[in-house]
Amino acid sequence: MISQATKNTPEASKALNELCETYWNPVFRFLYREGRNKDESHELTQAFFSKILQKGSINNVDPSKGRFRSYLIGALKNFLSNQKRAEKCIKRGGNTVTLSLDSPPTDNSPELQLPDPSAEISDTTFDREWALTIMKQGLDNVKNSLDHKKLQRFETLKPWLTGDSSELSQTKAAAKLGMTPSAVKVAIHRLRQQFGNAIRQEIADTVNSEEEIQDELRYLIEVLKDC
Amino acid sequence: MVQEESNMKNNNEKNQSKCPQCNSTIPADAPSQLCPACVLNAVASSQINPSTNQNPNTPPSIQQLTPHFPGFEFEEIIGSGGMGAVYKAKQIQVDRTVSIKILSENFSEDPIFIERFEREARILGKLNHPNITAIFDFGVAGPYCYLLMEYVDGANLRQALETGNFSPSEALNIIQEICAALAYAHSKGILHRDIKPENILLDSKGHVKIADFGIAKLIGENQTNNITLTMQGSVLGSPHYMAPEQLETPDDVDQRADIYSLGVVFYEILTGELPLGRFPLPSQKANIDSRIDDIILRTLDRERQARYQNATEVITQVENIKNQPQDPNTKNNKPNSNQTENARFSLLAPILSGLSFTFLIATIYLSIALKTSFLKTILLIVSISLTSFCLIIGCLLAIRALSEIRKSNGQKNGTKGSIFSVTLFSTYITGAISAICISFTPVFIPIALIIWLITQALCARVLTRALSRWAKNTPPKNTEKTKPSIPKSLLLMLAFSALIPLSISLILFSVMSK
Numbered sequence: 001m002i003s004q005a006t007k008n009t010p011e012a013s014k015a016l017n018e019l020c021e022t023y024w025n026p027v028f029r030f031l032y033r034e035g036r037n038k039d040e041s042h043e044l045t046q047a048f049f050s051k052i053l054q055k056g057s058i059n060n061v062d063p064s065k066g067r068f069r070s071y072l073i074g075a076l077k078n079f080l081s082n083q084k085r086a087e088k089c090i091k092r093g094g095n096t097v098t099l100s101l102d103s104p105p106t107d108n109s110p111e112l113q114l115p116d117p118s119a120e121i122s123d124t125t126f127d128r129e130w131a132l133t134i135m136k137q138g139l140d141n142v143k144n145s146l147d148h149k150k151l152q153r154f155e156t157l158k159p160w161l162t163g164d165s166s167e168l169s170q171t172k173a174a175a176k177l178g179m180t181p182s183a184v185k186v187a188i189h190r191l192r193q194q195f196g197n198a199i200r201q202e203i204a205d206t207v208n209s210e211e212e213i214q215d216e217l218r219y220l221i222e223v224l225k226d227c
Numbered sequence: 228m229v230q231e232e233s234n235m236k237n238n239n240e241k242n243q244s245k246c247p248q249c250n251s252t253i254p255a256d257a258p259s260q261l262c263p264a265c266v267l268n269a270v271a272s273s274q275i276n277p278s279t280n281q282n283p284n285t286p287p288s289i290q291q292l293t294p295h296f297p298g299f300e301f302e303e304i305i306g307s308g309g310m311g312a313v314y315k316a317k318q319i320q321v322d323r324t325v326s327i328k329i330l331s332e333n334f335s336e337d338p339i340f341i342e343r344f345e346r347e348a349r350i351l352g353k354l355n356h357p358n359i360t361a362i363f364d365f366g367v368a369g370p371y372c373y374l375l376m377e378y379v380d381g382a383n384l385r386q387a388l389e390t391g392n393f394s395p396s397e398a399l400n401i402i403q404e405i406c407a408a409l410a411y412a413h414s415k416g417i418l419h420r421d422i423k424p425e426n427i428l429l430d431s432k433g434h435v436k437i438a439d440f441g442i443a444k445l446i447g448e449n450q451t452n453n454i455t456l457t458m459q460g461s462v463l464g465s466p467h468y469m470a471p472e473q474l475e476t477p478d479d480v481d482q483r484a485d486i487y488s489l490g491v492v493f494y495e496i497l498t499g500e501l502p503l504g505r506f507p508l509p510s511q512k513a514n515i516d517s518r519i520d521d522i523i524l525r526t527l528d529r530e531r532q533a534r535y536q537n538a539t540e541v542i543t544q545v546e547n548i549k550n551q552p553q554d555p556n557t558k559n560n561k562p563n564s565n566q567t568e569n570a571r572f573s574l575l576a577p578i579l580s581g582l583s584f585t586f587l588i589a590t591i592y593l594s595i596a597l598k599t600s601f602l603k604t605i606l607l608i609v610s611i612s613l614t615s616f617c618l619i620i621g622c623l624l625a626i627r628a629l630s631e632i633r634k635s636n637g638q639k640n641g642t643k644g645s646i647f648s649v650t651l652f653s654t655y656i657t658g659a660i661s662a663i664c665i666s667f668t669p670v671f672i673p674i675a676l677i678i679w680l681i682t683q684a685l686c687a688r689v690l691t692r693a694l695s696r697w698a699k700n701t702p703p704k705n706t707e708k709t710k711p712s713i714p715k716s717l718l719l720m721l722a723f724s725a726l727i728p729l730s731i732s733l734i735l736f737s738v739m740s741k
Contacts, residue, residue: 029256135266136258160390162248162265170391181397182433185387190431192390196270217271224264 019205020049022137023072026129030076033125048079067216068206073126124223131220138199142191153177153187160188161195273389286312287329287371295369299327306383306425310442315378325363326379328442330372344372350417351441358408360428360438379436384424384496393496395515396549401427402493403545404435409489410538413482417441420480422488423468424495467491467501471529483531486538490526493519502527518548551638570631572624573641579621580648583655586614622652629698637699646694650687653717657683657724664724678731682723690716 027048031041052075146154156173170188174181203213203220246253246262253262289301292314300317302324307313311330318325330344348365351374355361364375384401387393393401405427412419419426419440428436466474470487473480494502497509497519508520522544528534535541590610597603625648632639661679693713 131267132254132256132258132263135261135263138270139258139261158259158261159247161269162246162262163269171394180400180433181394182387182401182429183431184433185390185393186382186429186431186433188390189382189386192269192273195266196273199267199270214271217267221264221267221271224267 016053019068020053022205023068023130023133024049025136026126026133027072027076029129030126033129044080044083047083048076051079067208067212069127069130069216073123076126124226127220127223131224134199134202134220137202138195141198141202142195145194154191157184157188157191161192289314292327292329292371295371296327296373299325301327310421310439313376318375324378324380326360326376328374328376328439330374341367341372347441347444348374350415354412354415354417354440356408356411358404358435358437359412359440360436374442376438377436379428379430379438381428381430381436384427384429384492387429388424388496388499392499392513395497395513395519398493398496399519399545399549401429401435401496402489403542403549405437405489405492406538406542406545408435408437409482409485410542412440413485413538418444418480418482419485419488420444420473421465421468422485422492423465424492425465427492467503470531472531481531482537483534486526486534486541487528487531489538489541490523490534493526494523516548516552518544522548568639570628570635570639570641570645573628573632573639573645576621576625576628576648577644579617579624580651583614583617583621584651586610586617590614618652618655621648625649625652629694632698642695642698645698646691649694650690653690653720654683654687657686657720660721661724674731674735679724683720686716686720686723689719692716 024045028041028045031044032038034041036044143151143154156177170181170184174184177184179187199217200213203216204210207213207216244253244260245251246265248262248265251262251264253260257263286304286307289304292301293299296316298319300319302315302317305313305315305326311328314327314329316325316327317323345365348362352362352365360379361377362374363377366373405422409419409422417440419437421439421442422437426437426439428438430436468488468491470480470484473484473487491502494500494506494509497515498507498512500506502523508517509515509523510517510520522541526534526541535544590607593603593606593610597606625645628641628645629649632642632645658679661683665676665679690713693716697713
């Protein structure tokens with residue numbers, strides 16, 4: 001999907017649009033967590049994506065290298081430092097008090113107490129949001145494919161998506177759903193399979209090759225474990 | 228966005244739940260309140276393509292197959308192993324989903340194989356049972372030998388097992404259905420030869436469908452020269468599930484080999500492990516009826532004579548357990564004697580046998596005490612007849628009682644009394660033989676008598692054990708070195724009763740006379 005998005009065709013812009021729509025959340029939540037208020041984060045996210053979509057700065061990315069996640073965080077950092085520079089320019093142009101960034105630590109001016117976004121950006125914070133988005137997309141894909149009855153079944157069986165949980169009784173789930181315990185096992189297996197495929201598909205859209213899917217998955221798990 | 232904001236609010240609240248899997252706190256912004264790390268971990272550890280990694284031959288791709296199957300739309304590969312690869316496909320004309328098995332090796336050049344393949348497939352195609360995946364068609368398409376089979380929308384037992392072990396009652400249901408399929412196929416003279424969790428499918432309602440009946444033979448026979456090698460080299464699959472004789476003498480197997488594999492599967496779905504080495508009993512690992520242990524031990528006996536002889540026997544045992552559930556708290560105790568009844572005649576038989584003993588004493592007394600007269604003859608005839616009558620009838624009734632106890636799977640009482648009657652009867656017979664033998668060696672009667680008594684006591688013990696095992700319908704324990712059977716112990720008794728006293732006496736007699 002990335003390689004598709006980097007081409008100069010109408011399909012490409014559509015693909016890019018889709019990608020940006022999906023990953024709007026990690027960017028927004030990342031900015032929010034960085035300490036901005038909601039409106040500011042919203043505005044910045046909007047500005048960031050519109051810049052990407054308009055300028056097509058994605059064309060600077062070599063599709064054979066890197067993942068969409070890495071690209072996006074790189075672009076975001078870039079965007080934020082540009083943004084900061086722009087802000088400074090405005091301030092300078094506005095002839096307000098000019099303060100140097102290289103001021104000695106004894107300088108207690110309020111400007112410097114604000115966190116510097118580009119310096120504070122931690123990749124893991126962003127990557128965690130990214131992992132959660134992938135998971136949510138996977139769950140939504142599965143849910144969207146289910147009819148009303150199966151959706152109820154999904155709600156009962158979803159705890160088993162985390163693995164073999166002995167604390168939960170499949171027998172109780174079976175009684176609740178009016179199925180035999182063996183049928184519940186089959187349903188859990190199929191749900192896991194469907195969800196696994198959805199997650200892999202979701203990740204496949206952000207990496208360049210089949211082989212990278214598993215690596216990316218492992219990476220996202222590590223990120224989630226660390227947080 | 229609304230949801231997003233509410234998530235954010237939740238994020239600030241600290242009342243968060245814990246993940247049952249990794250016991251860490253589930254972040255409030257986790258989608259569907261599932262632990263994200265565990266969910267993605269479960270995805271990462273699940274197989275991408277079922278069992279393709281075990282397959283030494285790369286299965287043909289859908290693009291390769293499509294030109295040879297014009298009436299079908301291949302959808303995906305759903306599994307591959309030593310026997311071949313299975314594809315999900317749509318049969319366009321009848322608009323149904325089928326699975327197509329492409330045999331692993333390229334046999335289409337081999338006319339002898341083709342002939343046998345078609346012959347075997349025709350037999351397999353006649354298998355018609357709700358618990359066996361049906362074969363609709365078979366043939367050769369281009370370079371591929373294929374079987375067109377029923378598509379089962381579900382999971383195999385291995386995949387189902389990955390979601391957790393089966394409870395005993397689920398396992399019993401599954402074993403019962405597998406046995407029904409096995410009993411049916413065995414009655415048609417077809418062995419499966421490769422029963423393992425991967426070949427046992429569960430449909431979406433949880434019912435069993437056994438796949439790949441007879442395929443192991445189909446492929447295996449073409450490799451007669453290196454069949455053992457290929458089987459152990461796991462090309463044909465699954466040595467852990469194979470009966471000992473199937474690994475040692477693959478040409479000489481019968482339905483009891485399938486029974487063994489069934490036992491392995493039974494053990495595995497209850498415990499999640501294979502019964503390797505000195506494996507713990509299922510009841511030691513979980514709260515499981517000890518009678519299930521008995522079934523599993525018997526199916527897993529190395530000697531096929533000691534296993535259940537057919538799948539119907541297993542069904543009977545499984546039904547017994549299902550119909551009379553054991554209180555899990557007393558699972559390791561024998562059933563309470565107050566709750567179970569005595570087997571018919573199990574009291575009468577030992578009483579009759581005891582009476583026969585009294586009559587025997589009377590007979591001996593009469594023959595010594597009374598002077599020879601008409602009355603003595605009459606009395607002797609009467610007492611001997613009564614002795615024999617009580618003895619024979621007692622023994623017959625005891626056998627009747629024992630078989631009833633066996634039918635109840637050792638639940639009914641009266642085993643000891645009945646065994647006493649049978650043992651007493653055989654002791655009488657061998658005693659009579661011994662008496663005749665000893666009478667030929669009048670010199671050393673005391674020595675012969677002592678030896679006879681000792682050997683009889685030992686033989687009676689062996690017989691008692693054999694009878695008790697038979698009556699309770701239990702396999703010999705692994706710890707027992709000897710596994711006495713009833714005919715063997717009877718022969719032993721006869722041999723000791725007649726031959727040993729006689730020969731010893733004769734030897735001593737000849738030594739002394741010199």
